[in-house]
Amino acid sequence: MARRVYIFDTTLRDGEQSPGVSLNVMEKLQIARQLARLGVDVIEAGFPITSPGDYEAVKTIAREVRGVTVAALARASFQDIDQAWEAVKEAEQPRIHTFIATSPIHMRHKLRMTEEQVLEAAVAAVKRARSYVSDVEFSAEDASRSELDFLCRVLEAAIAAGATVVNIPDTVGYATPEEFARFISEIRQRVRGIEKVVLSVHCHDDLGLAVANSLAAVMAGASQVEGAINGIGERAGNAALEEVVMALYTRRDQFGCETGIRTEEIYRTSRLVSTLTGMPVQPNKAVVGKNAFAHESGIHQDGVLKERTTYEIMNPQMVGISQSNLVLGKHSGRHAFRQRLQELGYELGEEELNKAFQQFKILADKKKEITDADLEAIVEEELRPVPVTYTLEYLHISTGTTIVPTATVGLKKGDELFEEAACGNGPVDAICRAVDKVTGIPCVLKSWGINAVTSGKDAIGEVTLKITENGGKTYLGRGISTDILEASAKAYVNAVNRLLWETGRLKE
Numbered sequence: 001m002a003r004r005v006y007i008f009d010t011t012l013r014d015g016e017q018s019p020g021v022s023l024n025v026m027e028k029l030q031i032a033r034q035l036a037r038l039g040v041d042v043i044e045a046g047f048p049i050t051s052p053g054d055y056e057a058v059k060t061i062a063r064e065v066r067g068v069t070v071a072a073l074a075r076a077s078f079q080d081i082d083q084a085w086e087a088v089k090e091a092e093q094p095r096i097h098t099f100i101a102t103s104p105i106h107m108r109h110k111l112r113m114t115e116e117q118v119l120e121a122a123v124a125a126v127k128r129a130r131s132y133v134s135d136v137e138f139s140a141e142d143a144s145r146s147e148l149d150f151l152c153r154v155l156e157a158a159i160a161a162g163a164t165v166v167n168i169p170d171t172v173g174y175a176t177p178e179e180f181a182r183f184i185s186e187i188r189q190r191v192r193g194i195e196k197v198v199l200s201v202h203c204h205d206d207l208g209l210a211v212a213n214s215l216a217a218v219m220a221g222a223s224q225v226e227g228a229i230n231g232i233g234e235r236a237g238n239a240a241l242e243e244v245v246m247a248l249y250t251r252r253d254q255f256g257c258e259t260g261i262r263t264e265e266i267y268r269t270s271r272l273v274s275t276l277t278g279m280p281v282q283p284n285k286a287v288v289g290k291n292a293f294a295h296e297s298g299i300h301q302d303g304v305l306k307e308r309t310t311y312e313i314m315n316p317q318m319v320g321i322s323q324s325n326l327v328l329g330k331h332s333g334r335h336a337f338r339q340r341l342q343e344l345g346y347e348l349g350e351e352e353l354n355k356a357f358q359q360f361k362i363l364a365d366k367k368k369e370i371t372d373a374d375l376e377a378i379v380e381e382e383l384r385p386v387p388v389t390y391t392l393e394y395l396h397i398s399t400g401t402t403i404v405p406t407a408t409v410g411l412k413k414g415d416e417l418f419e420e421a422a423c424g425n426g427p428v429d430a431i432c433r434a435v436d437k438v439t440g441i442p443c444v445l446k447s448w449g450i451n452a453v454t455s456g457k458d459a460i461g462e463v464t465l466k467i468t469e470n471g472g473k474t475y476l477g478r479g480i481s482t483d484i485l486e487a488s489a490k491a492y493v494n495a496v497n498r499l500l501w502e503t504g505r506l507k508e
C-alpha cells in the first residue's frame with residue numbers, strides 16, 4: 001500500500017501575498033472551487049485578521065466549497081485565533097492554522113520574546129484553537145533556522161496541547177535537500193507523539209529548492225506538503241504544487257507515495273490562477289509551461305512522433321493538456337512538417353512536400369514560430385500560386401479620433417490604373433471598401449490578424465485575413481509591411497486576387 005501524502009494548498013494565502021497580486025472575494029472563490037476539483041486535501045483560504053476582505057473571502061469559501069478542509073491562518077494570539085474561527089467555522093471540515101517563530105533571529109528581533117515565552121504562547125494558542133475545532137495545525141515559523149533542541153520542545157508541547165498537524169516551514173528558503181531531510185528525520189526521532197500527528201513541510205523557493213526540499217522531506221517521512229499553484233508566493237514563491245504532485249507520481253518507484261490529486265485538472269488550475277492573479281507562467285516552467293511538452297529540435301520531434309516516451313516522461317493529457325504541442329521552427333525536420341500538415345488536413349505528394357518544405361525553411365529563418373496559418377499560407381501560396389490581377393500602387397489614409405476614416409487606393413490591373421476612395425468605420429474597413437469599389441466585388445472581412453515577423457519598433461507586421469463574397473467559401477490573403485495599414489491593403493488585394501482566380505473570373 002502506497003503511503004498517502006496530503007496536499008495543502010496555500011495559493012489563496014501565501015500565494016496571494018505575491019507582490020502585485022490582489023484577488024477579490026469572487027476570484028478567490030473561483031480558485032477555491034477549482035482547487036477542490038483538483039483534489040487538494042486542504043485549502044488555506046486566507047489570514048482573516050489581516051483585513052476585512054481576507055475575512056470575507058475565508059468565510060465565503062468555508063460556506064461554499066465542500067469536500068475539502070478549509071484552513072484559516074492565525075498568529076499565536078487569541079484575537080487572531082478567534083477571528084480565524086469566526087471566518088472558518090461554517091466549513092465542512094474547518095482547520096485553524098496557528099504559528100509562531102522559533103528561530104533565534106525571529107524571536108530576538110521580531111517577536112522580542114524569550115524561548116520560554118514563545119513556548120508558552122504556542123501552547124496557549126493551540127489550546128485556544130482546540131477549544132473551537134478538533135483540527136489544529138501548528139507551524140514553527142523559520143523552523144529550518146531554529147535550534148533543533150528548542151524546536152523539538154515546542155513541537156512536543158504543541159502536540160501535547162492538541163495540535164493534529166505540525167508544520168516545519170523553511171520560511172526563508174535557506175535549507176538544502178539533504179540537510180532538510182536530516183532535519184525532518186531528527187524531528188521524527190526526537191519529538192514525543194509525532195507519530196500521532198501529520199508532519200507537514202512548507203518550503204520557499206529563494207534558492208530554487210522549494211520542490212526539491214519538499215520531496216526530500218517526503219522521503220524522510222513528511223506526510224503533508226504545502227505549496228501553491230505555479231509556485232507563487234512571498235518573494236521567490238512557494239513550492240509549486242503541480243511539480244511536487246507530478247514528481248511524486250512520475251517517480252512513484254522512488255517515493256512510494258500517492259496523493260488525492262486529479263492530475264488532469266492541473267493545467268486548468270494553473271491557467272486560472274495565472275489569469276486571475278495576472279502572474280504569467282514562464283514558458284519553460286516544469287509541468288505547466290507553454291513549452292513543457294514542446295519539442296523543437298528535429299531529432300526530438302522525430303523521436304516523439306515515432307514513440308512519445310523517447311523524449312516525454314509525462315503524458316501531456318495527464319496534466320490536462322490536450323496534445324503535445326509541436327512548435328515548428330527552423331530546427332524542425334521534414335517529418336514534423338509533414339505531420340503538422342496532415343493534422344491540418346493537407347495531404348501532399350512527395351514533390352509538393354519538398355517545395356513546401358523549402359518555403360517553410362525560408363520563412364522559419366525570419367520567424368521563430370511557424371503558426372498553422374503560416375503553414376496554410378505556405379501550402380496555398382507556394383503550391384497553388386495565385387495569378388496577380390490587381391496590385392496595390394498607392395494608399396492614402398486619413399484617420400483619427402474625431403474624423404471619419406477615409407482611404408484612397410490606387411490599384412493597377414495590367415497597364416491600367418484605377419483609383420477609388422471610401423469611408424469606413426475604421427481605416428481597415430475604409431481600405432476594404434475602396435478596394436471593393438475598384439473590383440466591383442463587395443466582400444466581407446471574416447477575420448483579420450497581425451503578427452510581428454521581426455522584433456523592435458521597426459518590426460515587420462504581417463497581416464493575415466480572410467474574406468468571403470457571399471458568406472460561403474473564404475479566401476486567405478497575406479500582406480507584409482512595416483505599416484500595418486499597408487500590410488492590410490496588400491493582404492486584402494491578395495485575397496481578392498485569390499477569389500477572382502478560384503471563381504474563374506480572371507478574363508474580365
Ligand SMILES: [Zn+2]
Binds near residue numbers: 014233
Ligand atoms: Zn510561506
